[in-house]
Amino acid sequence: MRRRVGHRRHSQSCQIRSGFLGLKLAKEIATDEYILYSSDLMRANQTAEIVGNHLGLNVIEEQDLREINTGIAAGKTKEWARANRNPRTGTGFDIDYQEFHEGETWRQFFTRVCNCMDKIYNSEQKNLIIVTHGGTLGYIIAWWMNFQTEMLSRAYYLASVGSISILQTNIFSQHALHKFNDTSHLSELIVNLEEN
DSSP: OOSSSSSOOOOOOHHHHHHHHHHHHHHOOGGGGEEEESSSSHHHHHHHHHHHHHHOOEEEEGGGSSSOOOOOGSSSBHHHHHHSSSOOSSSSOTTOOOOOOTSOOOHHHHHHHHHHHHHHHHHHSSSEEEEEOHHHHHHHHHHHHOOGGGGGGGGOOOOOOOEEEEEETTTSOOOOEEEEEEOGGHHHHHHHHHHO
8 A cells, every 4th residue: 555645634533533532622612712723634624623622722823833844755655755866965863854846844844843832722712622733733743842943853742643742831830741742642542453
C-alpha cells in the first residue's frame, strides 16, 4: 500500500480514539470556559469535530496550525518523497533546511506557529483547546516555554497521536508544561480492541 503525504481521512480506530479523547475532556473540564481551535487539515479537523461534539463546542479552523508545509511533496507518495527530498548538508538538525522545493524550512514553520499562537492567545479570553499535528504541537510547546529559535536544534517535544498536553500559567505567572503526552484515556480503547 502506498501512503501519501498530506491530507488523509481518519481510519475507524482514529475516530474511536478521537471519541475517547472527547469523553475524557468532557469529564475533566467546564466546557463553557473553553474555546476549540483546530488545524484546517482533514484529520486534525475531523478529530476536533468529534471532540467538539462531546464538549458542545464549535471548531474554529486555523490554517496556521497546519503541519510543516512540504511544498511539492504534498499529495505525493512517501516513496516519491524519499526519492525527491532536498539533500542535507550535515547530520544534525538544521533549522534552515528546506526538505522540499516550495516548502517551509523549520525556522519558517516555527515562526508561523509562534505568530499563530500569539494571535490566538492574545485575542481569546477563554482557555484554549487546540487540535493539531505532532510537529505543530512540538512547536506550540516550544512557543509556550519561550524557546528561542536556535534552541530547537537542541530540544524537541515529541508526543503520541491522540495524546493530551496541558500548558498553563502557575501561581508565579511562569509558563508551565503541566501535563505532557497523556494517553491514559486510550487504555479503554486498547481493552475494547482486545475484547473484540
